Amino acid sequence: MSRLSEIYDYIDSFAPFSLQLEWDNSGILVNCGDCVISKALVTLDITAEVLNEAIDGKYDLIVSHHPVIFGSLSALTEKTPAAICFKNGISVISAHTNYDLSPIGVNKVLAQKLNLHNVVSSNDSCFMIGELDKPMPSDLFSEYVSKCLSAHLRYNDCTKEIKTVAVCGGAGSDFASDAKKTGADALVTGDGKYHEFLDATDEEILLVSAGHYETEFPAVVSLCKLLEDKFKDIQFKVAEQKTPIKNI
Structure with a gap:
């Protein structure tokens, strides 16, 4: 059975976290322990809809491109996505600029x-x-x-x-x-x-x-496929996230 640390190490093998840009915050951002992972969502962003999908589907890991803790966030509340993940036993790995810079990213x-x-x-x-x-x-x-x-x-x-x-x-x-x-x-x-x-x-x-x-979501699908092929014992799924931008 595959653990959180093994998934992190695999992502690190093709998108080294050490390569992330100075201002970035990629890595294991919510750590609920190095437990066995059975279900994982892969997403561009951790939105309210993605959180609901993860909780309702009893996922124990979210792999996101955009970091769940980023920028000006300096405190957690019960409504902060990272806090909601931790409360529900959902670990988070975010692979941002390290995946941008990856030769297969x-x-x-x-x-x-x-x-x-x-x-x-x-x-x-x-x-x-x-x-x-x-x-x-x-x-x-x-x-x-x-x-x-x-x-x-x-x-x-x-x-x-x-x-x-x-x-x-x-x-x-x-x-x-x-x-x-x-x-x-x-x-x-x-x-x-x-x-x-x-x-x-x-x-x-x-x-x-x-x-x-539109320019990043295809790489989320690709990342899900990479993880799916590597960890046969884990159920991976691309989250049902759509662009928040509407056009007339």
């Missing part, structure tokens, strides 16, 4: 969703770069991304054809300039700010903002 899965080939990591591993089978106009490429990710997206005006593509799941629009320097014609990421679109236009690189959830 968020960016690799995103590159696969876009059917890129010759995919390599940037020098700092913050994004990956690959190539399309053939060049396409920026408008057609943006439509292609939308179809691949089932995403509503935003993009800037760019007249060049797109062949070499950089990808960075989640909040990666600030890497547009670095991606341009590595030869990318486009950067596909989750979030983009107004002035970053202006800068991208000036630098003649296509910036595609396809949604934080």
Whole structure:
């Protein structure tokens, strides 16, 4: 029977927790003891809906991408997700930037969703770069991304054809300039700010903002499959979480 520490060690083998960025908080964030794990939910975020699913389904572990304890959280209450998990005997492993930086992590899965080939990591591993089978106009490429990710997206005006593509799941629009320097014609990421679109236009690189959830959720599915294949004695399931963002 597999224990909490074994699951942590396995994730650490392909997404070392030591590689997480300084501001991150990945690891075992809720530890209910190194007990045997029988059921585990894998999710992007630990929302109220995910908590209800875990409690109702009698899960004893949640593996999340975004940390359950993060940022300005300095105290726990009975309504804090981490406290609710502990109260219900649910341990939490969060694998955030270490999974972003993993060679088989968020960016690799995103590159696969876009059917890129010759995919390599940037020098700092913050994004990956690959190539399309053939060049396409920026408008057609943006439509292609939308179809691949089932995403509503935003993009800037760019007249060049797109062949070499950089990808960075989640909040990666600030890497547009670095991606341009590595030869990318486009950067596909989750979030983009107004002035970053202006800068991208000036630098003649296509910036595609396809949604934080949409660019990271495929990697959650991939992580669940990795864990499922490794630990046959544990029932893994992707949580029934949807994007909180609605589009008109």
